[in-house]
Amino acid sequence: MSLFFDETHKTLQETVRRFADQELRPRAAELDEEQGFNLEAMKKLGELGLLGVTADPNHGGSGMDAVAATLAMEELGAACASTALSYLAHSILAVNNLSVNGSEEQKAKYLPKLCSGEWIGSMAISEPGSGSDAFGLKTEAKKKGDKYILNGTKMWITNASHSDFFWVYAKTGPTKKDISTFIVEKSFPGFSVSRKLDKFGMRASPTCELVFENCEVPEENLVGSEGGSIAHMNHNLLIERVTISGISLGIARECIKYCTAYAKDRKQFEKPLMDFQMIQKMLADATAEYLSARSLTYEAAVAIDRLGVESQEALMLGTSAKLFAAQVGTKVALDAIQILGGYGYTKEYPVERYMRDAKLMEIGAGTNEVMRIILARLLMKDVFPGI
Ligand SMILES: Cc1cc2nc3c(=O)[nH]c(=O)nc-3n(C[C@H](O)[C@H](O)[C@H](O)COP(=O)(O)OP(=O)(O)OC[C@H]3O[C@@H](n4cnc5c(N)ncnc54)[C@H](O)[C@@H]3O)c2cc1C
Structure with missing residues:
Protein backbone atom coordinates (compact mmCIF):
# COMPACT_ATOMS: atom_id res chain seq x y z
CA MET A 1 0.00 0.00 0.00
CA GLY A 121 -7.30 -2.35 -28.82
CA SER A 122 -3.81 -1.40 -30.02
CA MET A 123 -1.89 1.79 -30.69
CA ALA A 124 0.44 1.95 -33.71
CA ILE A 125 3.10 4.61 -34.06
CA SER A 126 6.39 2.65 -34.39
CA GLU A 127 7.60 1.50 -37.79
CA PRO A 128 10.50 -0.64 -39.01
CA GLY A 129 12.54 2.53 -39.66
CA SER A 130 11.23 4.83 -36.90
CA GLY A 131 11.15 4.02 -33.20
CA SER A 132 12.78 6.64 -30.97
CA ASP A 133 12.40 9.12 -33.84
CA ALA A 134 8.65 8.56 -33.77
CA PHE A 135 7.87 11.59 -35.95
CA GLY A 136 10.07 10.09 -38.68
CA LEU A 137 7.27 7.66 -39.57
CA LYS A 138 6.60 6.91 -43.24
CA THR A 139 3.08 5.45 -43.32
CA GLU A 140 1.04 7.78 -45.53
CA ALA A 141 -2.64 8.69 -45.63
CA LYS A 142 -4.07 10.36 -48.73
CA LYS A 143 -7.60 11.73 -49.00
CA LYS A 144 -9.66 10.20 -51.82
CA GLY A 145 -13.34 11.19 -51.89
CA ASP A 146 -14.86 10.45 -48.49
CA LYS A 147 -12.02 8.08 -47.52
CA TYR A 148 -8.37 8.16 -46.57
CA ILE A 149 -6.10 5.60 -48.24
CA LEU A 150 -3.32 4.37 -45.94
CA ASN A 151 -0.08 2.76 -47.14
CA GLY A 152 2.84 1.64 -44.99
CA THR A 153 4.03 -0.75 -42.31
CA LYS A 154 3.90 -0.57 -38.51
CA MET A 155 6.20 -2.53 -36.22
CA TRP A 156 6.09 -3.78 -32.60
CA ILE A 157 2.34 -3.39 -32.18
CA THR A 158 1.19 -4.89 -28.90
CA ASN A 159 -2.00 -7.01 -28.97
CA ALA A 160 -2.32 -6.67 -32.76
CA SER A 161 -3.04 -10.37 -33.41
CA HIS A 162 -6.13 -10.09 -31.16
CA SER A 163 -7.13 -6.46 -31.71
CA ASP A 164 -10.24 -5.17 -33.40
CA PHE A 165 -9.38 -1.48 -32.95
CA PHE A 166 -6.15 0.29 -33.98
CA TRP A 167 -5.21 3.85 -33.08
CA VAL A 168 -2.88 4.66 -36.00
CA TYR A 169 -0.58 7.58 -36.79
CA ALA A 170 0.15 8.41 -40.46
CA LYS A 171 1.63 11.22 -42.49
CA THR A 172 -0.77 13.56 -44.29
CA GLY A 173 1.76 16.12 -45.55
CA PRO A 174 5.43 16.71 -46.31
CA THR A 175 6.76 17.98 -42.96
CA LYS A 176 7.50 16.06 -39.76
CA LYS A 177 4.54 17.79 -38.09
CA ASP A 178 2.04 16.63 -40.71
CA ILE A 179 0.96 13.54 -38.81
CA SER A 180 -2.69 12.61 -38.39
CA THR A 181 -4.48 10.06 -36.24
CA PHE A 182 -6.86 7.44 -37.64
CA ILE A 183 -9.07 4.79 -36.14
CA VAL A 184 -8.68 1.57 -38.13
CA GLU A 185 -10.88 -1.47 -37.63
CA LYS A 186 -9.35 -4.86 -38.34
CA SER A 187 -11.96 -5.54 -41.04
CA PHE A 188 -11.11 -2.45 -43.13
CA PRO A 189 -10.06 -3.43 -46.69
CA GLY A 190 -6.29 -3.32 -47.22
CA PHE A 191 -5.39 -3.83 -43.55
CA SER A 192 -3.57 -6.93 -42.27
CA VAL A 193 -1.50 -8.19 -39.36
CA SER A 194 1.46 -9.69 -41.17
CA ARG A 195 3.59 -11.47 -38.54
CA LYS A 196 3.99 -12.05 -34.83
CA LEU A 197 7.46 -11.45 -33.37
CA ASP A 198 9.34 -14.08 -31.34
CA LYS A 199 10.56 -12.19 -28.26
CA PHE A 200 13.07 -12.50 -25.40
CA GLY A 201 10.54 -11.41 -22.78
CA MET A 202 6.93 -10.28 -22.52
CA ARG A 203 6.28 -13.42 -24.52
CA ALA A 204 2.63 -13.70 -23.49
CA SER A 205 1.92 -10.24 -24.88
CA PRO A 206 1.64 -10.58 -28.66
CA THR A 207 3.72 -8.07 -30.65
CA CYS A 208 3.10 -7.88 -34.39
CA GLU A 209 3.80 -6.10 -37.64
CA LEU A 210 0.91 -4.36 -39.46
CA VAL A 211 0.60 -3.77 -43.18
CA PHE A 212 -1.56 -1.08 -44.81
CA GLU A 213 -1.94 -1.71 -48.51
CA ASN A 214 -4.33 0.85 -49.95
CA CYS A 215 -6.24 0.50 -46.70
CA GLU A 216 -9.56 2.35 -46.86
CA VAL A 217 -10.45 4.39 -43.79
CA PRO A 218 -13.71 6.39 -43.76
CA GLU A 219 -13.11 10.13 -43.30
CA GLU A 220 -15.10 10.14 -40.05
CA ASN A 221 -12.32 7.97 -38.57
CA LEU A 222 -9.81 10.81 -38.79
CA VAL A 223 -9.34 11.95 -35.18
CA GLY A 224 -9.59 15.74 -34.82
CA SER A 225 -8.18 17.57 -37.81
CA GLU A 226 -5.36 16.70 -40.22
CA GLY A 227 -1.97 17.27 -38.60
CA GLY A 228 -3.42 16.93 -35.09
CA SER A 229 -1.34 13.97 -33.91
CA ILE A 230 1.30 15.89 -31.99
CA ALA A 231 -1.39 17.25 -29.68
CA HIS A 232 -2.90 13.76 -29.36
CA MET A 233 0.48 12.27 -28.44
CA ASN A 234 1.12 15.04 -25.92
CA HIS A 235 -2.18 14.22 -24.22
CA ASN A 236 -1.29 10.55 -23.81
CA LEU A 237 2.49 10.05 -23.65
CA LEU A 238 2.98 11.03 -20.04
CA ILE A 239 0.31 8.74 -18.64
CA GLU A 240 1.80 5.94 -20.80
CA ARG A 241 5.19 6.45 -19.15
CA VAL A 242 3.89 6.59 -15.62
CA THR A 243 1.53 3.63 -15.91
CA ILE A 244 4.14 1.41 -17.61
CA SER A 245 6.42 2.18 -14.64
CA GLY A 246 3.81 0.35 -12.54
CA ILE A 247 4.80 -2.88 -14.32
CA SER A 248 8.45 -2.40 -13.28
CA LEU A 249 7.27 -1.83 -9.71
CA GLY A 250 5.23 -5.03 -9.74
CA ILE A 251 8.20 -7.04 -10.99
CA ALA A 252 10.61 -5.57 -8.42
CA ARG A 253 8.18 -6.10 -5.55
CA GLU A 254 7.50 -9.68 -6.56
CA CYS A 255 11.23 -10.46 -6.83
CA ILE A 256 11.88 -9.10 -3.32
CA LYS A 257 9.04 -11.17 -1.88
CA TYR A 258 10.03 -14.35 -3.71
CA CYS A 259 13.75 -14.06 -2.93
CA THR A 260 13.24 -13.27 0.75
CA ALA A 261 11.18 -16.44 1.20
CA TYR A 262 13.77 -18.43 -0.78
CA ALA A 263 16.73 -17.00 1.16
CA LYS A 264 15.07 -17.85 4.47
CA ASP A 265 14.46 -21.41 3.37
CA ARG A 266 17.58 -22.34 1.37
CA LYS A 267 20.60 -23.39 3.44
CA GLN A 268 24.30 -23.36 2.51
CA PHE A 269 27.17 -23.85 5.00
CA GLU A 270 24.39 -25.03 7.38
CA LYS A 271 22.85 -21.56 7.50
CA PRO A 272 19.94 -19.94 5.64
CA LEU A 273 21.12 -17.71 2.77
CA MET A 274 19.35 -14.88 4.57
CA ASP A 275 22.07 -14.99 7.28
CA PHE A 276 24.76 -14.00 4.76
CA GLN A 277 25.37 -10.28 4.65
CA MET A 278 25.98 -10.19 0.89
CA ILE A 279 22.51 -11.68 0.32
CA GLN A 280 21.06 -9.24 2.87
CA LYS A 281 22.70 -6.37 0.98
CA MET A 282 21.09 -7.34 -2.31
CA LEU A 283 17.65 -7.58 -0.69
CA ALA A 284 18.09 -4.41 1.38
CA ASP A 285 19.21 -2.43 -1.69
CA ALA A 286 16.34 -3.87 -3.72
CA THR A 287 13.87 -2.77 -1.03
CA ALA A 288 15.21 0.80 -0.93
CA GLU A 289 15.27 0.97 -4.73
CA TYR A 290 11.74 -0.41 -5.10
CA LEU A 291 10.37 2.00 -2.49
CA SER A 292 12.16 4.95 -4.12
CA ALA A 293 10.81 4.01 -7.54
CA ARG A 294 7.35 3.51 -6.06
CA SER A 295 7.30 6.91 -4.35
CA LEU A 296 8.48 8.64 -7.51
CA THR A 297 6.03 6.81 -9.75
CA TYR A 298 2.96 7.51 -7.61
CA GLU A 299 4.05 11.12 -7.07
CA ALA A 300 4.22 11.43 -10.87
CA ALA A 301 0.73 9.91 -11.14
CA VAL A 302 -0.57 12.38 -8.54
CA ALA A 303 1.09 15.21 -10.52
CA ILE A 304 -0.78 14.11 -13.67
CA ASP A 305 -4.05 14.01 -11.71
CA ARG A 306 -3.56 17.38 -9.99
CA LEU A 307 -1.49 19.42 -12.44
CA GLY A 308 -2.46 17.84 -15.77
CA VAL A 309 -0.41 16.16 -18.49
CA GLU A 310 0.82 19.48 -19.87
CA SER A 311 2.51 20.53 -16.63
CA GLN A 312 6.33 20.65 -16.89
CA GLU A 313 6.59 19.40 -13.31
CA ALA A 314 4.45 16.36 -14.12
CA LEU A 315 6.60 15.79 -17.24
CA MET A 316 9.80 15.85 -15.20
CA LEU A 317 8.39 13.54 -12.53
CA GLY A 318 6.85 11.10 -15.01
CA THR A 319 9.92 10.93 -17.23
CA SER A 320 12.18 10.41 -14.19
CA ALA A 321 9.83 7.73 -12.87
CA LYS A 322 9.91 5.84 -16.19
CA LEU A 323 13.71 6.00 -16.36
CA PHE A 324 14.30 5.06 -12.73
CA ALA A 325 11.60 2.41 -12.26
CA ALA A 326 12.61 0.62 -15.48
CA GLN A 327 16.23 0.36 -14.33
CA VAL A 328 15.18 -0.74 -10.83
CA GLY A 329 12.97 -3.45 -12.30
CA THR A 330 15.80 -4.91 -14.39
CA LYS A 331 18.42 -4.63 -11.63
CA VAL A 332 16.24 -6.18 -8.94
CA ALA A 333 15.23 -9.03 -11.26
CA LEU A 334 18.89 -9.69 -12.18
CA ASP A 335 19.81 -9.80 -8.48
CA ALA A 336 16.89 -12.15 -7.90
CA ILE A 337 18.56 -14.62 -10.29
CA GLN A 338 21.81 -14.20 -8.32
CA ILE A 339 20.07 -14.90 -5.01
CA LEU A 340 18.59 -18.12 -6.37
CA GLY A 341 21.94 -19.15 -7.89
CA GLY A 342 21.70 -21.95 -10.47
CA TYR A 343 18.00 -22.46 -9.76
CA GLY A 344 17.39 -18.81 -10.63
CA TYR A 345 18.90 -19.47 -14.06
CA THR A 346 16.36 -22.19 -14.85
CA LYS A 347 12.80 -21.97 -16.09
CA GLU A 348 11.68 -23.99 -13.07
CA TYR A 349 11.73 -20.77 -11.04
CA PRO A 350 9.98 -17.54 -12.09
CA VAL A 351 12.78 -15.01 -11.62
CA GLU A 352 14.42 -15.45 -15.04
CA ARG A 353 11.02 -14.59 -16.59
CA TYR A 354 10.77 -11.47 -14.42
CA MET A 355 14.22 -10.40 -15.64
CA ARG A 356 13.34 -10.96 -19.32
CA ASP A 357 10.06 -9.08 -18.87
CA ALA A 358 11.62 -6.23 -16.86
CA LYS A 359 14.05 -5.34 -19.65
CA LEU A 360 11.21 -4.28 -21.96
CA MET A 361 10.42 -1.29 -19.75
CA GLU A 362 13.88 0.12 -20.61
CA ILE A 363 12.86 0.08 -24.31
CA GLY A 364 9.06 0.40 -24.74
CA ALA A 365 7.15 3.70 -24.36
CA GLY A 366 10.47 5.49 -25.00
CA THR A 367 13.92 4.08 -24.24
CA ASN A 368 16.07 5.05 -21.24
CA GLU A 369 18.12 7.22 -23.60
CA VAL A 370 15.03 9.06 -24.83
CA MET A 371 13.94 9.66 -21.20
CA ARG A 372 17.38 11.16 -20.52
CA ILE A 373 17.11 13.40 -23.59
CA ILE A 374 13.73 14.71 -22.38
CA LEU A 375 15.07 15.37 -18.86
CA ALA A 376 18.13 17.16 -20.23
CA ARG A 377 15.89 19.32 -22.44
CA LEU A 378 13.81 20.30 -19.41
CA LEU A 379 16.97 21.31 -17.54
CA MET A 380 18.09 23.35 -20.55
CA LYS A 381 14.72 25.14 -20.39
CA ASP A 382 15.41 25.90 -16.68
CA VAL A 383 12.80 23.47 -15.39
CA PHE A 384 14.52 22.20 -12.24
CA PRO A 385 13.50 19.35 -9.94
CA GLY A 386 12.35 19.85 -6.38
CA ILE A 387 11.67 23.59 -6.51
C1 LIG B 1 7.59 -5.68 -26.74
C2 LIG B 1 7.41 -4.35 -27.40
C3 LIG B 1 6.14 -3.80 -27.47
C4 LIG B 1 5.95 -2.57 -28.12
N1 LIG B 1 4.66 -2.08 -28.27
C5 LIG B 1 4.46 -1.01 -29.08
C6 LIG B 1 3.12 -0.60 -29.40
O1 LIG B 1 2.12 -1.17 -28.93
N2 LIG B 1 2.96 0.43 -30.26
C7 LIG B 1 4.02 1.11 -30.81
O2 LIG B 1 3.78 2.02 -31.59
N3 LIG B 1 5.29 0.73 -30.52
C8 LIG B 1 5.55 -0.30 -29.67
N4 LIG B 1 6.83 -0.70 -29.39
C9 LIG B 1 7.95 0.03 -30.00
C10 LIG B 1 8.80 0.79 -28.99
O3 LIG B 1 8.16 1.97 -28.60
C11 LIG B 1 10.16 1.04 -29.68
O4 LIG B 1 10.83 -0.21 -29.73
C12 LIG B 1 10.99 2.06 -28.96
O5 LIG B 1 10.42 3.34 -29.06
C13 LIG B 1 12.43 2.10 -29.50
O6 LIG B 1 12.45 2.20 -30.88
P1 LIG B 1 13.35 1.18 -31.76
O7 LIG B 1 13.07 -0.19 -31.25
O8 LIG B 1 13.11 1.46 -33.16
O9 LIG B 1 14.84 1.52 -31.35
P2 LIG B 1 15.75 2.70 -31.99
O10 LIG B 1 14.98 3.97 -31.97
O11 LIG B 1 16.33 2.23 -33.26
O12 LIG B 1 16.90 2.80 -30.89
C14 LIG B 1 17.97 1.88 -30.80
C15 LIG B 1 18.91 2.36 -29.69
O13 LIG B 1 19.42 3.68 -30.02
C16 LIG B 1 19.11 4.58 -28.98
N5 LIG B 1 18.85 5.91 -29.55
C17 LIG B 1 17.96 6.26 -30.52
N6 LIG B 1 17.99 7.58 -30.72
C18 LIG B 1 18.91 8.09 -29.86
C19 LIG B 1 19.41 9.41 -29.58
N7 LIG B 1 18.93 10.48 -30.21
N8 LIG B 1 20.36 9.54 -28.62
C20 LIG B 1 20.83 8.47 -27.95
N9 LIG B 1 20.43 7.20 -28.18
C21 LIG B 1 19.46 7.02 -29.11
C22 LIG B 1 17.88 4.01 -28.31
O14 LIG B 1 17.71 4.52 -26.99
C23 LIG B 1 18.19 2.52 -28.34
O15 LIG B 1 19.06 2.20 -27.29
C24 LIG B 1 7.06 -1.89 -28.69
C25 LIG B 1 8.33 -2.44 -28.59
C26 LIG B 1 8.52 -3.67 -27.98
C27 LIG B 1 9.90 -4.25 -27.93
Missing part, protein backbone atom coordinates in the same frame (compact mmCIF):
# COMPACT_ATOMS: atom_id res chain seq x y z
CA SER A 2 1.23 3.48 -0.81
CA LEU A 3 0.64 6.68 1.16
CA PHE A 4 -0.52 8.14 -2.16
CA PHE A 5 -3.62 5.88 -2.07
CA ASP A 6 -7.06 6.93 -0.82
CA GLU A 7 -9.82 4.48 0.20
CA THR A 8 -10.93 3.92 -3.42
CA HIS A 9 -7.36 3.09 -4.44
CA LYS A 10 -6.97 0.66 -1.53
CA THR A 11 -10.15 -1.18 -2.50
CA LEU A 12 -9.04 -1.27 -6.12
CA GLN A 13 -5.64 -2.62 -5.08
CA GLU A 14 -7.22 -5.48 -3.13
CA THR A 15 -9.55 -6.33 -6.03
CA VAL A 16 -6.82 -6.32 -8.69
CA ARG A 17 -4.38 -8.25 -6.48
CA ARG A 18 -6.97 -10.97 -5.87
CA PHE A 19 -7.82 -11.07 -9.58
CA ALA A 20 -4.14 -11.28 -10.58
CA ASP A 21 -3.46 -14.10 -8.11
CA GLN A 22 -6.43 -16.10 -9.38
CA GLU A 23 -6.47 -15.38 -13.10
CA LEU A 24 -2.90 -14.46 -14.10
CA ARG A 25 -0.35 -16.06 -11.77
CA PRO A 26 -1.32 -19.73 -12.37
CA ARG A 27 -0.92 -19.41 -16.17
CA ALA A 28 1.98 -16.96 -16.41
CA ALA A 29 4.83 -19.46 -16.89
CA GLU A 30 2.93 -21.63 -19.39
CA LEU A 31 1.82 -18.65 -21.49
CA ASP A 32 5.37 -17.27 -21.46
CA GLU A 33 6.71 -20.59 -22.72
CA GLU A 34 4.18 -20.99 -25.55
CA GLN A 35 3.92 -17.25 -26.40
CA GLY A 36 0.21 -17.41 -25.64
CA PHE A 37 -2.18 -14.65 -24.64
CA ASN A 38 -4.51 -14.55 -21.64
CA LEU A 39 -7.52 -13.34 -23.60
CA GLU A 40 -9.92 -14.69 -20.96
CA ALA A 41 -8.28 -12.52 -18.30
CA MET A 42 -8.43 -9.48 -20.58
CA LYS A 43 -12.17 -10.02 -21.05
CA LYS A 44 -12.66 -10.42 -17.30
CA LEU A 45 -10.79 -7.15 -16.72
CA GLY A 46 -13.61 -5.62 -18.77
CA GLU A 47 -16.20 -7.12 -16.38
CA LEU A 48 -14.28 -5.51 -13.49
CA GLY A 49 -14.46 -2.11 -15.22
CA LEU A 50 -10.69 -1.99 -15.62
CA LEU A 51 -10.33 -1.96 -19.40
CA GLY A 52 -11.57 1.61 -19.40
CA VAL A 53 -10.00 2.46 -16.06
CA THR A 54 -9.43 6.14 -16.92
CA ALA A 55 -12.01 6.40 -19.74
CA ASP A 56 -15.03 8.67 -19.98
CA PRO A 57 -17.86 7.26 -17.77
CA ASN A 58 -20.43 8.57 -20.28
CA HIS A 59 -19.21 5.93 -22.73
CA GLY A 60 -18.62 2.90 -20.49
CA GLY A 61 -15.38 3.95 -18.81
CA SER A 62 -14.63 3.99 -15.09
CA GLY A 63 -13.30 7.58 -15.02
CA MET A 64 -10.59 6.78 -12.47
CA ASP A 65 -7.32 8.67 -12.08
CA ALA A 66 -3.69 8.01 -13.08
CA VAL A 67 -2.89 6.66 -9.59
CA ALA A 68 -5.60 3.99 -10.05
CA ALA A 69 -4.32 3.04 -13.51
CA THR A 70 -0.74 2.80 -12.23
CA LEU A 71 -1.63 0.64 -9.26
CA ALA A 72 -3.61 -1.69 -11.52
CA MET A 73 -0.45 -2.07 -13.64
CA GLU A 74 1.66 -2.79 -10.54
CA GLU A 75 -0.71 -5.49 -9.28
CA LEU A 76 -1.06 -7.17 -12.68
CA GLY A 77 2.70 -6.81 -13.32
CA ALA A 78 3.54 -8.61 -10.09
CA ALA A 79 1.66 -11.70 -11.31
CA CYS A 80 2.16 -11.67 -15.10
CA ALA A 81 4.02 -8.73 -16.65
CA SER A 82 3.03 -9.81 -20.17
CA THR A 83 -0.67 -9.53 -19.44
CA ALA A 84 0.00 -6.22 -17.69
CA LEU A 85 1.72 -4.96 -20.87
CA SER A 86 -1.21 -6.05 -23.04
CA TYR A 87 -3.56 -4.42 -20.54
CA LEU A 88 -1.50 -1.20 -20.76
CA ALA A 89 -1.60 -1.21 -24.58
CA HIS A 90 -5.37 -1.64 -24.49
CA SER A 91 -6.43 0.55 -21.57
CA ILE A 92 -3.94 3.41 -21.88
CA LEU A 93 -2.33 3.41 -25.35
CA ALA A 94 -5.66 2.80 -27.12
CA VAL A 95 -8.60 3.49 -24.76
CA ASN A 96 -7.28 6.48 -22.81
CA ASN A 97 -6.06 7.99 -26.09
CA LEU A 98 -9.53 7.68 -27.63
CA SER A 99 -11.20 8.96 -24.47
CA VAL A 100 -8.94 12.04 -24.29
CA ASN A 101 -8.63 12.82 -28.01
CA GLY A 102 -11.64 11.30 -29.81
CA SER A 103 -14.85 13.10 -30.83
CA GLU A 104 -18.12 12.35 -29.02
CA GLU A 105 -19.23 10.28 -32.04
CA GLN A 106 -15.99 8.26 -32.10
CA LYS A 107 -16.17 7.70 -28.35
CA ALA A 108 -19.83 6.65 -28.54
CA LYS A 109 -19.03 4.21 -31.34
CA TYR A 110 -15.90 2.56 -29.94
CA LEU A 111 -15.47 3.14 -26.20
CA PRO A 112 -18.31 0.89 -24.94
CA LYS A 113 -16.96 -2.13 -26.87
CA LEU A 114 -13.38 -1.45 -25.74
CA CYS A 115 -14.33 -0.89 -22.11
CA SER A 116 -16.43 -4.04 -21.90
CA GLY A 117 -13.76 -6.23 -23.49
CA GLU A 118 -15.89 -7.07 -26.53
CA TRP A 119 -13.08 -5.47 -28.54
CA ILE A 120 -9.33 -5.43 -27.88
